[in-house]
């Protein structure tokens with residue numbers, strides 16, 4: 102057997118070993134919110150939506166808050182149907198980490214939702230932003246019109262003042278990841294929320310996978 106032949110076999114074997122893992126990771130359930138943002142005013146509503154590529158499995162929506170862990174939607178919070186969990190008239194105590202679990206045992210990404218009794222929220226994406234994409238942030242007061250000048254902070258430092266309260270970060274990179282908040286004078290400050298940035302690798306990975314299959 103020639104050395105190159107051995108090499109080919111080894112890489113093929115490696116690929117065959119790794120493939121089920123790749124498939125498994127792409128089949129992961131995805132949790133999103135509608136509206137898809139991190140912060141809400143008290144008494145607002147949100148629908149949590151759980152999706153998986155090829156599964157009709159039932160979902161359980163779970164959350165951790167400051168008062169409870171692994172609390173299931175429909176028990177003490179939320180209204181659950183097959184792939185949705187609705188929360189109406191949210192309260193600051195609904196702030197926490199949310200995820201879903203399928204009856205087949207797969208667990209989704211988790212999202213962090215913050216509900217404030219205050220007068221200002223930062224509208225920022227609840228899901229990680231893809232590297233290279235633009236991200237829009239909106240500093241919003243409870244009652245419109247809210248095209249007010251706002252200061253935006255990242256990791257505690259003022260990064261920009263925007264006259265209409267809208268800020269766009271163009272072509273995000275990993276260095277844009279951080280804890281963001283905003284402030285509107287005479288109204289107040291929003292809670293802080295993390296903005297996560299995911300690398301291009303995932304996309305390349307997916308493309309490679311779709312090429313292989």
Ligand SMILES: *[C@@H]1O[C@H](CO)[C@@H](O)[C@H](O)[C@H]1NC(C)=O
Pocket residue numbers: 164165170171198200211
């Ligand atoms: C929820 O809380 C449990 C118990 O503290 C912990 O093990 C788990 O990692 C938490 N889940 C998330 C998604 O934060």
Ligand SMILES: *[C@@H]1O[C@H](CO)[C@@H](O)[C@H](O)[C@H]1NC(C)=O
Pocket residue numbers: 148180181182185186187
């Ligand atoms: C959840 O909210 C959506 C959108 O408002 C609605 O269509 C759906 O019927 C609601 N489901 C439950 C279980 O309340």
